[in-house]
Amino acid sequence: FIGIAMPAKEPEEAKEKIKKLWGEHPQATHIVYAFITGGRTRELSGLSDDGEPHGTAGRPVMEVLKGSGVKDVLICVVRYYGGTKLGTGGLVQAYTKAAQLAIEALPIKKLIPRKEFDIKIDYSLYEPLKIYFEKYKVEILNEVFSSEVALRISVPKQYLKEVGEYLKNITRGNSLI
Numbered sequence: 001f002i003g004i005a006m007p008a009k010e011p012e013e014a015k016e017k018i019k020k021l022w023g024e025h026p027q028a029t030h031i032v033y034a035f036i037t038g039g040r041t042r043e044l045s046g047l048s049d050d051g052e053p054h055g056t057a058g059r060p061v062m063e064v065l066k067g068s069g070v071k072d073v074l075i076c077v078v079r080y081y082g083g084t085k086l087g088t089g090g091l092v093q094a095y096t097k098a099a100q101l102a103i104e105a106l107p108i109k110k111l112i113p114r115k116e117f118d119i120k121i122d123y124s125l126y127e128p129l130k131i132y133f134e135k136y137k138v139e140i141l142n143e144v145f146s147s148e149v150a151l152r153i154s155v156p157k158q159y160l161k162e163v164g165e166y167l168k169n170i171t172r173g174n175s176l177i
Contacts, residue, residue, distance in 0.1 A: 002098065030079040116152060118150065140152070
């Protein structure tokens with residue numbers, strides 16, 4: 001049993017990755033999977049026992065995935081039959097453990113809803129703004145230096161009000177957003 005976790009933002013992407021795994025593991029007897037995509041907005045999920053007895057493979061993998069709270073991920077468990085019959089309880093245990101190990105190995109990053117803006121500011125405000133942006137986790141996505149500084153910024157939605165008021169105050173209402 002080989003547990004594999006990988007990102008998948010759409011069901012079609014998950015299915016393509018499952019197909020690719022079959023190409024990488026042509027001798028496998030089963031590739032069981034579960035996925036949850038779409039984050040909070042339009043969550044979609046799917047699972048497959050891939051020929052194992054109903055409820056002994058895909059469902060345990062899905063339960064591990066749901067319990068992790070991770071979204072936009074596909075967990076596959078590749079099984080090579082080893083000659084020992086495990087029974088339904090043994091299959092559930094094996095698929096659960098493989099899925100747990102795959103999730104534990106997955107680098108997980110919390111997604112923060114953000115809003116992007118283009119702003120133009122005077123050069124004198126550039127450094128103070130960079131320092132302020134660090135406090136509110138504002139990312140500068142692009143910078144263009146001409147007669148003014150044009151910035152493309154990404155602001156966490158929870159700080160939109162504070163950042164907007166600060167920009168208005170520091171530029172005395174002269175920034176172009």
